[in-house]
Amino acid sequence: MNDMKSMEDLGFRALHHKLVYIHCPEDIDGMKDSFEVMEGAEGVLTYCYVEDGMGLSFYILSSAKIEDGSVVKGPDVHEECCRLRFGELEYYPVVTENDMDVSAQDYRDTIDDIHDKFETEDENIRRLHMNKLLDGSRNIEYPDFISVVFKGTGTYPELGWVKCTGEEEGCFEGEVVQPPRQKLGVHFGDEITFRAYEGSDKKIYFIADNEG
Numbered sequence: 143m144n145d146m147k148s149m150e151d152l153g154f155r156a157l158h159h160k161l162v163y164i165h166c167p168e169d170i171d172g173m174k175d176s177f178e179v180m181e182g183a184e185g186v187l188t189y190c191y192v193e194d195g196m197g198l199s200f201y202i203l204s205s206a207k208i209e210d211g212s213v214v215k216g217p218d219v220h221e222e223c224c225r226l227r228f229g230e231l232e233y234y235p236v237v238t239e240n241d242m243d244v245s246a247q248d249y250r251d252t253i254d255d256i257h258d259k260f261e262t263e264d265e266n267i268r269r270l271h272m273n274k275l276l277d278g279s280r281n282i283e284y285p286d287f288i289s290v291v292f293k294g295t296g297t298y299p300e301l302g303w304v305k306c307t308g309e310e311e312g313c314f315e316g317e318v319v320q321p322p323r324q325k326l327g328v329h330f331g332d333e334i335t336f337r338a339y340e341g342s343d344k345k346i347y348f349i350a351d352n353e354g
Contacts, residue, residue, distance in 0.1 A: 146235035149228065154280050157190045157198070158271065159253075161239040161246055163206055163213055164188055164231055170205065176224050179205040180216030187215055187244070188226065189253055192271055194262040197284040198228040201256050203249060212243050220252050225260075228283045266308050275338055276306065276314075279348055287319060290336045291349045294326040304334060304350075313337045313351065 146165055149157060167184040183205035193199040202224040205216035239246060246253060262268060270276065271285060281287035281303065290304045300322035308315040318332045328334070328350075336350045 146237050149232055149234075149236055150282065152236070152238060153277065154198070154282050154285050155274060155277050156238055156240075157236075158192070158285070159246070160190055161203075161242060161244055161249070162188050162190050162200060163208070163237040163242060164200065164226070165208075165235045165237075166231075173205070173224075177202065177205075177219035177222045178217045180207075180214075183207050183216055186226075187213065189246070189249065189256060191256055191261055192285050193225065193260045196227060197286075198282060199260070200226045200228075200231065201260070202226065203252065208237070213237075215244070220255075223259075232283070270306055270309065273309070275346060276348075278346055288314070288316065288336075288348055290316075290334075291347055292322045292326050292328055293349065293352065294324065297324045297326060300324055300326070302328065302350075304336065304348075314348070 163185055165185040170179055170183050173179055184207040187203045187206040188200035189203060190198065190200050202219055204218055207214050267286065276288055279289040286305050287303045288306045289301050291299050292302055293299050302318060302322045303320035304316035305319050306314055306316045313335045314337070315333070315335055318328055318330055318334060321328045321330055334350050336348045338346050339349055341347050
């Protein structure tokens, strides 16, 4: 099993819809009031998804520990529906499904239940979560939020956050959730369109359409 990594280093795509072991030995005692924790547990085995209105979330499947390079799992705790949020966990080391000897297929029914109960019912948003083109500009805590460049006459380009809500005819649609500070005629709640462009550094950037 590879060394543990931070969620920030892994990024959204490596976590989304994957099993994730979260190493948090200092927090295990506090979890015993919520679900059954096995003896010697040092973390939890979770499933990562985007919860509607709550952002990147981790559904606890069981307590767990790493032993001799393998994941040792405690009792199943699916019925308790315990979830953790990225903001509570971002600095904890983790191991993702690709580096574990367990598979999401082992939890297919539970995962289907998570998708039905906690993810958005909007199929457009679900498709956007699967769109890898957006990944380099996503806010990992709130993956619907995309970093977008705004431009205006006599100003310098400035980044803002846009909640992506759709895709149509080569452009994306969204709602401004953090507008640029310059006076560019862009305000919180504005509905805009934006497009992907490849920069000179070969990275993908998103630039707001100039409505004016």
